[in-house]
Amino acid sequence: xxxxxxxxxxxxxxxxxxxxxxxxxxxxxxxxxxxxxxxxxxxxxxxxxxxxxxxxxxxxxxxxxxxxxxxxxxxxxxxxxxxxxxxxxxxxxxxxxxxxxxxxxxxxxxxxxxxxxxxxxxxxxxxxxxxxxxxxxxxxxxxxxxxxxxxxxxxxxxxxxxxxxxxxxxxxxxxxxxxxxxxxxxxxxxxxxxxxxxxxxxxxxxxxxxxxxxxxxxxxxxxxxxxxxxxxxxxxxxxxxxxxxxxxxxxxxxxxxxxxxxxxxxxx
Amino acid sequence: xxxxxxxxxxxxxxxxxxxxxxxxxxxxxxxxxxxxxxxxxxxxxxxxxxxxxxxxxxxxxxxxxxxxxxxxxxxxxxxxxxxxxxxxxxxxxxxxxxxxxxxxxxxxxxxxxxxxxxxxxxxxxxxxxxxxxxxxxxxxxxxxxxxxxxxxxxxxxxxxxxxxxxxxxxxxxxxxxxxxxxxxxxxxxxxxxxxxxxxxxxxxxxxxxxxxxxxxxxxxxxxxxxxxxxxxxxxxxxxxxxxxxxxxxxxxxxxxxxxxxxxxxxxxxxxxxxxxxxxxxxxxxxxxxxxxxx
Numbered sequence: 018x019x020x021x022x023x024x025x026x027x028x029x030x031x032x033x034x035x036x037x038x039x040x041x042x043x044x045x046x047x048x049x050x051x052x053x054x055x056x057x058x059x060x061x062x063x064x065x066x067x068x069x070x071x072x073x074x075x076x077x078x079x080x081x082x083x084x085x086x087x088x089x090x091x092x093x094x095x096x097x098x099x100x101x102x103x104x105x106x107x108x109x110x111x112x113x114x115x116x117x118x119x120x121x122x123x124x125x126x127x128x129x130x131x132x133x134x135x136x137x138x139x140x141x142x143x144x145x146x147x148x149x150x151x152x153x154x155x156x157x158x159x160x161x162x163x164x165x166x167x168x169x170x171x172x173x174x175x176x177x178x179x180x181x182x183x184x185x186x187x188x189x190x191x192x193x194x195x196x197x198x199x200x201x202x203x204x205x206x207x208x209x210x211x212x213x214x215x216x217x218x219x220x221x222x223x224x225x226x227x228x229x230x231x232x233x234x235x236x237x238x239x240x241x242x243x244x245x246x247x248x249x250x251x252x253x254x255x256x257x258x259x260x261x262x263x264x265x266x267x268x269x270x271x272x273x274x275x276x277x278x279x280x281x282x283x284x285x
Numbered sequence: 286x287x288x289x290x291x292x293x294x295x296x297x298x299x300x301x302x303x304x305x306x307x308x309x310x311x312x313x314x315x316x317x318x319x320x321x322x323x324x325x326x327x328x329x330x331x332x333x334x335x336x337x338x339x340x341x342x343x344x345x346x347x348x349x350x351x352x353x354x355x356x357x358x359x360x361x362x363x364x365x366x367x368x369x370x371x372x373x374x375x376x377x378x379x380x381x382x383x384x385x386x387x388x389x390x391x392x393x394x395x396x397x398x399x400x401x402x403x404x405x406x407x408x409x410x411x412x413x414x415x416x417x418x419x420x421x422x423x424x425x426x427x428x429x430x431x432x433x434x435x436x437x438x439x440x441x442x443x444x445x446x447x448x449x450x451x452x453x454x455x456x457x458x459x460x461x462x463x464x465x466x467x468x469x470x471x472x473x474x475x476x477x478x479x480x481x482x483x484x485x486x487x488x489x490x491x492x493x494x495x496x497x498x499x500x501x502x503x504x505x506x507x508x509x510x511x512x513x514x515x516x517x518x519x520x521x522x523x524x525x526x527x528x529x530x531x532x533x534x535x536x537x538x539x540x541x542x543x544x545x546x547x548x549x550x551x552x553x554x555x556x557x558x559x560x561x562x563x564x565x566x567x568x569x570x571x572x573x574x575x576x577x578x579x
Binding site for chain 2 (some may be wrong): 024035092093094096097099100101107108109110111112113114121122123125126127128131132133134135136148198
């Protein structure tokens with residue numbers, strides 16, 4: 018489904034601030050896999066997603082989506098394949114537009130847009146059905162502006178938008194990190210449900226080690242632009258936070274990452 | 286006594302400029318300064334063509350097309366050549382000054398002795414204001430309704446999202462550069478339409494007729510939005526037209542109270558500064574203009 022071959026990305030090349038963000042990453046994700054990516058700040062997690070989505074182009078290496086080489090394809094031309102959710106709930110929706118208008122834009126992901134009405138009656142009924150699944154009462158607020166929604170509501174709407182037209186690959190970039198713990202858990206459970214129901218190929222970047230271990234069928238640990246550790250299938254299921262911390266804690270040197278596992282017994 | 290009909294006539298005619306500025310500044314969040322040039326461009330094209338004997342309606346159509354092209358050029362300077370949005374507009378405005386002189390062949394053309402699109406209306410056996418105001422009313426509201434409709438189509442949504450959240454709509458597969466170019470084209474087409482009609486209404490086209498048009502248009506929008514709001518596209522476009530009429534009314538009153546016509550632009554500028562600056566003085570309040578790439 019997605020292949021990254023020998024990808025390297027260097028920012029500010031040739032200057033004193035040169036930073037190798039991705040240093041030779043090889044990755045193969047088969048269709049239907051749910052991969053979680055963990056790593057400390059600056060490990061290259063977001064850059065990896067940016068390379069896949071086309072927000073930045075690699076200096077070396079190739080990227081294939083569905084056996085098609087997309088290495089230098091601009092972002093808007095990859096849209097047909099990708100759904101993406103960012104950490105900031107404000108980034109996934111157009112605030113000045115209504116809920117149904119936002120959904121209709123997502124509905125047309127990667128397709129040619131014309132002078133037909135943006136929202137039609139039959140699609141509106143479809144959006145209403147989809148919104149019911151979120152259980153946030155948004156199905157009765159189709160014509161309300163998105164500005165009026167809370168962060169959690171906006172991120173749930175973004176999740177629905179990203180998955181509405183069933184992308185071949187769903188990219189989640191710490192999408193629950195900016196939410197309060199309770200909302201974060203709700204959004205995460207909803208994500209898992211949508212991913213499982215639709216068998217979506219997913220890459221989820223997270224800071225939260227518990228989340229990375231609990232969800233998905235494959236976990237990748239990035240460190241200084243390289244894949245440091247990868248666990249799949251049963252090996253992944255058997256992982257515990259303590260074990261990961263014991264093995265890699267010394268290298269990760271990231272307080273935020275190491276803090277979280279200390280409260281293993283508290284709810285997510 | 287004539288203050289109200291005059292401000293209605295001018296308000297509707299210049300309302301098209303405000304509608305254009307709504308598209309660039311409000312919807313695309315693009316601070317487009319081409320307007321001063323494309324307004325005069327509309328006047329120049331129509332005046333030259335009419336004086337050459339071309340039927341006014343064709344002159345207006347060509348003026349609109351020229352305005353569209355001028356706006357697209359600004360958009361291309363910004364999106365393809367990566368020139369800062371403000372500078373791109375200033376460059377086009379400056380270039381248009383020479384272009385307009387070339388089109389007219391001199392710095393002004395009078396249209397009092399030739400037939401314009403308004404001549405049949407002015408020859409009617411009733412008070413001149415009635416048909417003229419009706420004409421501008423129909424034109425400006427037709428443009429408003431077409432604009433409202435456009436911004437509820439698939440492309441219209443994509444254009445609104447380009448101004449609202451560029452990153453998001455790009456990940457949904459929209460080429461935001463194209464949306465910016467198209468939007469600026471439409472915006473300046475409206476402005477040039479206004480210029481072409483104003484030239485016929487006032488009976489001449491002048492190289493300087495576009496100076497201060499952006500500031501006046503912004504003033505109109507701010508006045509309109511204070512009264513009508515900007516919660517939806519329909520409200521924004523209505524606010525532009527209503528604001529334009531009120532702005533012209535305020536100016537007319539000011540003139541009657543002894544404001545020198547030469548001080549008009551100063552007064553308008555101060556009005557806009559106050560409107561934009563007031564929220565900033567009250568701490569914690571957001572400014573009235575959200576713009577990209579500035």
